[in-house]
Amino acid sequence: MDFYGFYTGQEFEAYRFLGAQVQGDGSVVFRTFAPNAASISVIGDFNSWQGSDMHKIYDGNFWELTVPQVEVGSRYKFRITSQTGKTIDHCDPYGFGSEKRPHTASVVHTLDRYSFQDGAWMDRRGEGYQQPLNIYEVHLGSWQRKSDAPDDWYTYEELAQRLIPYVKECGYNYIELMPLAEHPCDASWGYQDTGFFSPTSRYGTPDQLRFFIDQCHQNHIGVIMDFVPVHFAVDDYALWNYDGTPLYEYPNTAVGRSEWGSCNFMHSRGEVRSFLQSAALYWLKEFHVDGLRMDAVSNLIYWKGDPGRGENRGAIQFLQTMNQGLKQRLPHALLIAEDSTSYSGVTRDVAHGGLGFDYKWDLGWMNDTLSYFQTPPQMRPQHYHKLTFSMMYFYQERYLLPLSHDEVVHGKATILQKMHGDYEEKFPQARALYCYMMAHPGKKLNFMGNEIGQFREWDESREQDWNLLRYPKHDELFRFIRDLNHLYLNHSALWQEDDREQGFRWLDCHQEERCIYALERRSEKERLVFVFNFSDQTQDGYQLPVEGCAGLRPILSTEWEEYGGGVKRDESVLPAQHNQVQLSLPPYSGLCLAVEGE
Incomplete structure (x- = not known):
C-alpha cells in the first residue's frame, strides 16, 4: 500500500493491505489502522477468542499479526484498548465478511475464489450515455420472501433464479440494489453501515453475491448498488471511536451527528477518504458492480445538508477525488448522485470544476410531477407549469428520473395512492403518469412494487403484495408498465439524445x-x-x-x-x-x- 497516498487521501486499494489478508500458505495477516490505541489483539475462532497480541508496524499507526492456519470462514474481531484503558471488541473496518446480526464478528474471506463468467457483458459496458437505462430499484429482503417468519429471506443464489427472469420480463435493463454493506439494523434499510467492505450476511456469502451479479450480467442486466459515503452506524463495536478516539468521525458532535443520529464521516481526513474510496472501488472491481448510487450527496456538499451552513469543502474535494479516481481506474463505472440541492456541476467533469458524476436524480421533476397528480383535476390548470418547468433546467445536468423507495414510506403513500380520486380514477392516472415519465427525457428508476400498484407503503419486513395481481386493475397496470418498459428499450428516440x-x-x-x-x-x-x-x-x-x-x-x-x-x-x-x-x-x-x- 502507498502509505503516503493513504494519509493524503489518494489510496484506492487499502483493502488489499488492511483487514484479514489470506496468504498462500494458509496463514492470515491481520492488519488495522488505529494510531491512538494503547494495545490491540486479534480474537477469533482460531485462538478460542483468547487474544493474540498485534504489534505496530511502519510508523506505529498500523498494527499487524500473522496467524498460521486460519480457515476461510473463521470469525474474528480486534480487541482494542484505548489510552484511557477502556477495552472494546471491534469488527474489522476492512473485513470482507460478517456474522449475521445480531452477532457482530468479522469473517475471513478471500477475493479470488469466485470465477466470473461475464466477460461479454464487461466488454460492452462502455457504450456511453446514448443507451437506455431503465432501473428497477430493489430491497432484496422484501421483494419476495420464503415466508412471513422473521429472517426467512431468499439467498443471493435463490434471488438470482427468481428476480432476474422477472426483471427481464418487466423490461428493466438494470437493477439497483439498496445498500448491501453490512448493517446491524433492518429498519435502516442498509443506510447505516458497520461493514463497508462486507456484503450483508442476511442473504448469504460474498461469493453468493458475486454469483447473483454474474448471473445478472449473463442475462444482460446491469447492477447498480447504493453506496453510503456520508455517515455510519453509531454502534460501538464498529467504526465509532475505533481506537478510543474519533478516528473516522468528527470530534465535535454538532457537525459529527447526522439528522438520522448516525456519525458523519470526517471527509477532510486523508485516511477517511482512502477508506471510502477503497470501499467504492472494492464493490466495482471485486464484485463487478456496474455503478454506485451515492446516497444523500447534499449532506456532503453542504454542512448537514443545509446550504445556509455553507459548503463542506473537504467533502466536496473528497467527492471529486473519489469520482475522478474511480473513472481513471474503471472508466465505464456509472456514478449517480442523489442530490436534492441546486448545486451546480454535479455531473460536470472534475477537470472542469464539477463533481464528476454521470447522473443526478431529478428530485425536482419527481416532486413537481407527483404534486401535480395529487392535485384535483379542476385545480390542475393553475398547476399546469409543474409538468413543463423541468425542461427549463434539464440540460444543465445529466438527469435520472426517480420514483424511488423514498416516495412510498413515512406516510407519503404509495405512487398509486398518490393519484387523486377514488379507486377507479387512480389506475388510469397511474398509467398516464408512467407514460409521461417514459416520454420525458432522462434515464428512469422505478421502485419495486410500483409496477403492481402497491396500496400499502413499503415495509422492509414484509414482501410485496403479489396477491394484488389477482385483481384485474392491478394486473392491467402491471402489463401496461411491462409493455411501456419494453417500448422504452426498443425505441432509441426515448434515450439516444437524452442529454441533447x-x-x-x-x-x-x-x-x-x-x-x-x-x-x-x-x-x-x-x-x-x-x-x-x-x-x-x-x-x-x-x-x-x-x-x-x-x-x-x-x-x-x-x-x-x-x-x-x-x-x-x-x-x-x-x-x-x-x-x-x-x-x-x-x-x-x-x-x-x-x-x-x-
Missing part, C-alpha cells in the same frame, strides 16, 4: 385549461410523439400540431382495453392534414405515436 436538446421539443405546452401536453422525442432513426390529457374530461377535436410527416401511427395507449381502458387497440395511421392530426383524448390518458412518412 435536439432529442426533445414541446409540440404543445399551452393548453392550461384542457390539461393537454404534447411533445416529440427523436433520435437518428425515428421520431415519437406523445400526447397527454390529464383532465377528467374527454377532449374531442384536439388538433395536434406536427411537421414533416404523412401521419402518426399509435404504438401505445394508456387507454387500450388490455390495460384497463375503454379504447380498442387500433394501430392504423392517422393522416396529417395541414401539419395537424385530429385526436379525441380520453380522460387521464397518454398516447404514444410513431411518425410515419417523413
Whole structure:
C-alpha cells in the first residue's frame, strides 16, 4: 500500500493491505489502522477468542499479526484498548465478511475464489450515455420472501433464479440494489453501515453475491448498488471511536451527528477518504458492480445538508477525488448522485470544476410531477407549469428520473395512492403518469412494487403484495408498465439524445385549461410523439400540431382495453392534414405515436 497516498487521501486499494489478508500458505495477516490505541489483539475462532497480541508496524499507526492456519470462514474481531484503558471488541473496518446480526464478528474471506463468467457483458459496458437505462430499484429482503417468519429471506443464489427472469420480463435493463454493506439494523434499510467492505450476511456469502451479479450480467442486466459515503452506524463495536478516539468521525458532535443520529464521516481526513474510496472501488472491481448510487450527496456538499451552513469543502474535494479516481481506474463505472440541492456541476467533469458524476436524480421533476397528480383535476390548470418547468433546467445536468423507495414510506403513500380520486380514477392516472415519465427525457428508476400498484407503503419486513395481481386493475397496470418498459428499450428516440436538446421539443405546452401536453422525442432513426390529457374530461377535436410527416401511427395507449381502458387497440395511421392530426383524448390518458412518412 502507498502509505503516503493513504494519509493524503489518494489510496484506492487499502483493502488489499488492511483487514484479514489470506496468504498462500494458509496463514492470515491481520492488519488495522488505529494510531491512538494503547494495545490491540486479534480474537477469533482460531485462538478460542483468547487474544493474540498485534504489534505496530511502519510508523506505529498500523498494527499487524500473522496467524498460521486460519480457515476461510473463521470469525474474528480486534480487541482494542484505548489510552484511557477502556477495552472494546471491534469488527474489522476492512473485513470482507460478517456474522449475521445480531452477532457482530468479522469473517475471513478471500477475493479470488469466485470465477466470473461475464466477460461479454464487461466488454460492452462502455457504450456511453446514448443507451437506455431503465432501473428497477430493489430491497432484496422484501421483494419476495420464503415466508412471513422473521429472517426467512431468499439467498443471493435463490434471488438470482427468481428476480432476474422477472426483471427481464418487466423490461428493466438494470437493477439497483439498496445498500448491501453490512448493517446491524433492518429498519435502516442498509443506510447505516458497520461493514463497508462486507456484503450483508442476511442473504448469504460474498461469493453468493458475486454469483447473483454474474448471473445478472449473463442475462444482460446491469447492477447498480447504493453506496453510503456520508455517515455510519453509531454502534460501538464498529467504526465509532475505533481506537478510543474519533478516528473516522468528527470530534465535535454538532457537525459529527447526522439528522438520522448516525456519525458523519470526517471527509477532510486523508485516511477517511482512502477508506471510502477503497470501499467504492472494492464493490466495482471485486464484485463487478456496474455503478454506485451515492446516497444523500447534499449532506456532503453542504454542512448537514443545509446550504445556509455553507459548503463542506473537504467533502466536496473528497467527492471529486473519489469520482475522478474511480473513472481513471474503471472508466465505464456509472456514478449517480442523489442530490436534492441546486448545486451546480454535479455531473460536470472534475477537470472542469464539477463533481464528476454521470447522473443526478431529478428530485425536482419527481416532486413537481407527483404534486401535480395529487392535485384535483379542476385545480390542475393553475398547476399546469409543474409538468413543463423541468425542461427549463434539464440540460444543465445529466438527469435520472426517480420514483424511488423514498416516495412510498413515512406516510407519503404509495405512487398509486398518490393519484387523486377514488379507486377507479387512480389506475388510469397511474398509467398516464408512467407514460409521461417514459416520454420525458432522462434515464428512469422505478421502485419495486410500483409496477403492481402497491396500496400499502413499503415495509422492509414484509414482501410485496403479489396477491394484488389477482385483481384485474392491478394486473392491467402491471402489463401496461411491462409493455411501456419494453417500448422504452426498443425505441432509441426515448434515450439516444437524452442529454441533447435536439432529442426533445414541446409540440404543445399551452393548453392550461384542457390539461393537454404534447411533445416529440427523436433520435437518428425515428421520431415519437406523445400526447397527454390529464383532465377528467374527454377532449374531442384536439388538433395536434406536427411537421414533416404523412401521419402518426399509435404504438401505445394508456387507454387500450388490455390495460384497463375503454379504447380498442387500433394501430392504423392517422393522416396529417395541414401539419395537424385530429385526436379525441380520453380522460387521464397518454398516447404514444410513431411518425410515419417523413
